[in-house]
Amino acid sequence: MKDASPQTVYLKDYTPFGFTVDEVxxxxxxxxxxxxxxxKIRFSPNPDAPDRHFFLHGENLKxxxxxxxxxxxxxxxxxxxxxxxxxxxPFTFExxxxxxxxxxxxxxxxxxxxxxxxxxxxAEGFRKITWYPDRPDVMAPFSVRIEGDVPVxxxxxxxxxxxxxxxxxxxxxxxxxxxxxxxxxxxxxHPDTFTTMSGKTVDLNIWVRPGDEGKCAFGMEALKKSMTxxxxxxxxxxxxxxxxIVAVDDFNMGAMENKGLNIFNSSCVLASPETATDANFERIxxxxxxxxxxxxxxxxxxxxxxxxxxxxxxxxxxxxSQFIADMRSAPVKRIEDVIALRARQFRExxxxxxxxxxxxxxxxxxxxxxxxxxEKGAELIGMLKTLVGDAAYARALDLxxxxxxxxxxxxxDWLKVFEDATGRDLSQxxxxxxxAGTPRLxxxxxxxxxxxxxxxxxxxxxxxxxxxxxxxxxPIAVGLLGPNGDEVLPTTVLEMxxxxxSFTFDGLTAKPVPSILRGFSAPVILDxxxxxxxxxxxxAHDTDPFNRWQAGHDLALDCLIAMIRDGAAPDxxxxxxxxxxxxxxxQDPAFRALALGLPSQxxxxxxxxxxxxxxDPQAIWxxxxxxxxxxxxxxxxxxxxxxxxxxxxxxxxxxxxQSAARSLANAAMAMLTRLDGGTLAQxxxxxxxxxxxxxxxxxxxxxxxxxxxxVRRFHEQWNHDRLVIDKWFSVQIANAPPDKTAETAETLTRxxxxxxxxxxxxxxxxxxxxMNPAGFHHASGKGYALLADHLIALDPLNPQTTARMCTAxxxxxxxxxxxxxxxxxxxxxxxxxxxxxxxTTEMITRILG
Ligand code: PHE
Ligand code: ZN
Numbered sequence: 146m147k148d149a150s151p152q153t154v155y156l157k158d159y160t161p162f163g164f165t166v167d168e169v170x171x172x173x174x175x176x177x178x179x180x181x182x183x184x185k186i187r188f189s190p191n192p193d194a195p196d197r198h199f200f201l202h203g204e205n206l207k208x209x210x211x212x213x214x215x216x217x218x219x220x221x222x223x224x225x226x227x228x229x230x231x232x233x234x235p236f237t238f239e240x241x242x243x244x245x246x247x248x249x250x251x252x253x254x255x256x257x258x259x260x261x262x263x264x265x266x267x268a269e270g271f272r273k274i275t276w277y278p279d280r281p282d283v284m285a286p287f288s289v290r291i292e293g294d295v296p297v298x299x300x301x302x303x304x305x306x307x308x309x310x311x312x313x314x315x316x317x318x319x320x321x322x323x324x325x326x327x328x329x330x331x332x333x334x335h336p337d338t339f340t341t342m343s344g345k346t347v348d349l350n351i352w353v354r355p356g357d358e359g360k361c362a363f364g365m366e367a368l369k370k371s372m373t374x375x376x377x378x379x380x381x382x383x384x385x386x387x388x389x390i391v392a393v394d395d396f397n398m399g400a401m402e403n404k405g406l407n408i409f410n411s412s413c414v415l416a417s418p419e420t421a422t423d424a425n426f427e428r429i430x431x432x433x434x435x436x437x438x439x440x441x442x443x444x445x446x447x448x449x450x451x452x453x454x455x456x457x458x459x460x461x462x463x464x465x466s467q468f469i470a471d472m473r474s475a476p477v478k479r480i481e482d483v484i485a486l487r488a489r490q491f492r493e494x495x496x497x498x499x500x501x502x503x504x505x506x507x508x509x510x511x512x513x514x515x516x517x518x519x520e521k522g523a524e525l526i527g528m529l530k531t532l533v534g535d536a537a538y539a540r541a542l543d544l545x546x547x548x549x550x551x552x553x554x555x556x557x558d559w560l561k562v563f564e565d566a567t568g569r570d571l572s573q574x575x576x577x578x579x580x581a582g583t584p585r586l587x588x589x590x591x592x593x594x595x596x597x598x599x600x601x602x603x604x605x606x607x608x609x610x611x612x613x614x615x616x617x618x619x620p621i622a623v624g625l626l627g628p629n630g631d632e633v634l635p636t637t638v639l640e641m642x643x644x645x646x647s648f649t650f651d652g653l654t655a656k657p658v659p660s661i662l663r664g665f666s667a668p669v670i671l672d673x674x675x676x677x678x679x680x681x682x683x684x685a686h687d688t689d690p691f692n693r694w695q696a697g698h699d700l701a702l703d704c705l706i707a708m709i710r711d712g713a714a715p716d717x718x719x720x721x722x723x724x725x726x727x728x729x730x731x732q733d734p735a736f737r738a739l740a741l742g743l744p745s746q747x748x749x750x751x752x753x754x755x756x757x758x759x760x761d762p763q764a765i766w767x768x769x770x771x772x773x774x775x776x777x778x779x780x781x782x783x784x785x786x787x788x789x790x791x792x793x794x795x796x797x798x799x800x801x802x803q804s805a806a807r808s809l810a811n812a813a814m815a816m817l818t819r820l821d822g823g824t825l826a827q828x829x830x831x832x833x834x835x836x837x838x839x840x841x842x843x844x845x846x847x848x849x850x851x852x853x854x855x856v857r858r859f860h861e862q863w864n865h866d867r868l869v870i871d872k873w874f875s876v877q878i879a880n881a882p883p884d885k886t887a888e889t890a891e892t893l894t895r896x897x898x899x900x901x902x903x904x905x906x907x908x909x910x911x912x913x914x915x916m917n918p919a920g921f922h923h924a925s926g927k928g929y930a931l932l933a934d935h936l937i938a939l940d941p942l943n944p945q946t947t948a949r950m951c952t953a954x955x956x957x958x959x960x961x962x963x964x965x966x967x968x969x970x971x972x973x974x975x976x977x978x979x980x981x982x983x984x985t986t987e988m989i990t991r992i993l994g
Contacts, residue, residue: 154508156506159452160195161193161194161195162282163191163198164189164197164278165188165189166188166284167235167285169185170184170288171183171184172290173289173292175262176293177247179245180262181209182241182243182274183239183241184238185238186239187237199231200223200226202269202278206273206275208220208242209242211239211276212238213237215237238276251944251945252396252904253266253270254270254274255327258393258394258395261393263327263328263391264327267324268514280450281449281450282450284551287300287301288314288316289327290314291312291313294310297332298311298328299326299391300325300327301316302316303387303405316385318404319551320404324403326404333354334350337349337368339368341372343382345382345383345386348388351364352391353411354392360415360421361415364415364429367430368390368433371468375441379542379546380543381441381546384445387405388405389405390433392409392415393409393410394411394903394905398410400414400433400436402435402440404440407437410904412425412871413429413432414429418797419835419836420863420869423804425836427473430469431466435461438465443458445551446550446552447552451510452503453556455518455556458519459502463522463523476690476733476736477736480691486520490517492747493515493516494517497994498988498992499517499608499609501580502578509983511945511984512987512988528620531666545562556575560574574617576614580605582605583668585604585606586603586619586621586641586662586669587604587672588601588659588671592653595654596650597625597653598648599650599661605617609991609994618641620640620641621661622637623661624663625659626659626682626687627654628656628657630686658679660683662695663689663692664691665691677718677722681721681722682696684722684740685725698744702752705768705769706749708768708772709753709765715772715775715776723740724783726740727740728783734806734808735804735809738805738809743773746769749765749768749769750918750956751959759959760959762922773815784813785813787809788825791810793810797835807841823846827855844876844879847877864898867903867905867906870906871906874899874910875909878890878914878917881920883917883920886920887914894935904943911935914932921953924963929971932971933975940981941980947982948985951985951988952992954971957992976993
């Protein structure tokens with residue numbers, strides 16, 4: 146049976162499956178190219194279903210035998226699976242199939258990575274393992290027996306009998322097939338235990354390939370912290386005797402929350418100070434937490450269908466952000482999250498791939514694991530919490546867990562819980578789930594007789610398939626500052642529900658300076674005409690750290706836009722305000738490092754486009770270079786002092802305090818490298834004893850054109866470590882000048898360490914190319930052609946990773962006609978490839994619009 150040909154699935158067509166599954170027993174006889182899977186499944190007619198059509202999904206399965214109640218039967222093979230006549234009483238379905246894990250390069254279903262068997266079943270991968278109703282609303286307890294000549298054999302749940310050549314597992318919690326997992330290989334574990342709030346002891350393990358044992362300690366601490374936090378903050382206790390994490394090298398995504406057996410991309414769990422950067426450590430902490438938190442928000446309460454994906458993902462991203470805010474710095478985490486949201490989700494929402502947080506239809510569900518579903522989905526939870534307040538949020542969540550434990554739920558269920566817990570009507574709020582597009586919020590103000598009025602207007606531009614949008618409810622957190630910088634109105638949440646709405650504040654003695662959308666209280670584009678003096682004032686005085694950062698960001702953005710559009714010189718007011726901030730040692734070093742960040746090339750391109758200009762990627766890059774050079778000159782003495790003052794003498798720790806110091810010192814180093822040609826960076830590279838220091842020095846040296854020797858030595862030093870070599874690939878491409886980027890990437894694709902079969906390596910190379918906009922969009926078109934060549938090569942092996950990376954082209958309509966023509970030609974070339982996957986076909990078609 147071949148893959149099902151692509152068809153559009155609609156939310157409105159949902160119907161329950163005709164049968165319930167009471168029990169699943171699976172036996173795996175492992176062999177690399179001919180694994181046998183035996184299944185025994187107890188079905189009962191489902192009284193809630195409209196019909197008893199007995200269809201089981203299955204893809205690329207070699208049938209051996211099929212039985213119903215012990216009698217051999219011959220199923221009808223249909224598109225995407227098999228169908229049979231089924232009894233109208235409970236019955237047992239048994240099947241044996243053969244699959245070929247060694248040939249599975251798509252990394253979905255059962256495959257082999259680095260000699261180890263592993264599975265990935267979300268969203269629809271279980272059907273590549275055996276015949277099954279592979280849909281999240283069919284839940285069952287699983288018993289698994291694994292047979293093979295393999296030292297370690299793991300599956301979900303609690304361990305049962307085991308002996309030479311076999312291991313048995315039982316998962317008592319009914320689960321959908323997408324949470325099934327199996328891992329088998331020569332693995333080493335990093336063990337620990339955790340005592341839950343009711344006093345149960347849980348065994349914890351991180352399983353890795355031999356040699357990686359020394360990179361597990363941080364992940365284990367993160368896991369224990371996550372378990373404690375979920376008990377304290379959400380009252381959620383772990384529910385099995387054992388929790389396993391496995392690191393695999395070949396993985397399409399970050400990690401997967403399989404019940405009791407989380408499987409991680411090794412880049413998202415393995416870390417040591419020598420091999421991982423501060424940013425890697427923070428990301429690992431967040432992903433470990435994310436997957437662990439899914440045990441309740443995803444597993445105990447799962448999704449009725451894949452349209453409800455944001456039910457588990459939005460909520461779980463929100464929870465992992467709360468966790469990181471608690472473990473580290475809440476303001477820093479919020480600023481980082483908003484930077485990422487704008488870079489990925491706003492970009493998506495303003496282009497041809499825009500879709501609602503809960504889509505109404507899809508072709509390939511794998512293409513909907515997006516920033517909109519995840520990150521915007523999380524923003525919606527944050528807005529709900531802001532609107533109802535912390536206490537009501539806690540009540541609503543308690544109700545959600547008690548009412549829906551064991552359910553496959555919907556967004557309607559989720560919102561109903563909030564309505565029941567608070568008495569609020571959330572029908573207008575629901576538009577956030579149903580309507581795509583980022584609302585634009587504009588503001589004007591008025592002052593007289595001690596009364597200050599803020600007037601807001603909201604408008605959401607059309608998105609594919611949705612032309613008119615009704616107004617949404619927008620929580621706008623505002624504060625007011627008096628002329629001397631004192632706060633005259635602390636943070637207050639205004640609830641906007643109309644297309645245009647005014648709010649007044651009385652009893653003021655002077656016209657205040659407003660601080661609007663504090664904490665980024667809603668995922669909107671705020672259009673607030675303001676002058677540099679006001680922004681500098683907010684940067685100095687706002688009590689809301691997010692808006693202080695935003696004020697600095699807006700100053701930089703305006704300065705850059707004027708440079709690009711009008712050929713202006715770097716704005717002295719911006720340089721002054723920033724300099725005052727970074728030399729003030731009363732200020733949090735993490736905040737100062739963030740303030741030294743600049744708008745991305747992509748944000749500048751979008752901003753120019755929004756203002757009616759055609760962005761020129763080369764001009765954007767040059768303006769950024771000019772500004773960075775001007776900052777380096779203006780801040781030279783301060784940078785020299787900061788660099789010395791914020792060196793960390795204590796032994797390396799990946800905590801918030803140390804990483805803040807390092808990021809400020811390394812921002813200073815990057816500036817100083819522009820003036821000393823790389824002497825300081827070379828010194829840091831030579832003496833670095835951790836990856837944060839080593840890699841930041843390396844990227845500074847490459848940017849300065851002085852990286853050749855360091856690049857060679859870095860490879861020599863790390864050629865045994867796949868994750869570090871990924872960094873080696875990307876750092877060269879990320880820091881190449883625009884006219885050398887495609888060439889650098891192309892040369893690296895011919896390096897013996899390059900392979901398109903490992904998604905991390907592919908992303909480190911081709912992904913790095915797409916994240917260097919001036920290089921990728923170089924007028925020669927070489928960047929486009931190189932990416933297209935590799936997407937065409939990867940598609941037959943790994944459609945999922947290919948389709949994801951097509952998003953590099955999603956902004957194509959904002960560029961000039963020459964670039965548009967070049968990109969369009971590449972998109973058509975990809976589309977014309979014989980046997981192109983459904984995943985990639987869908988993405989390219991949508992991007993072409
Ligand atoms: N569900 C995973 C997560 O968010 C992501 C994932 C999706 C992984 C699909 C693999 C395949 O944690
Ligand atoms: Zn998730």
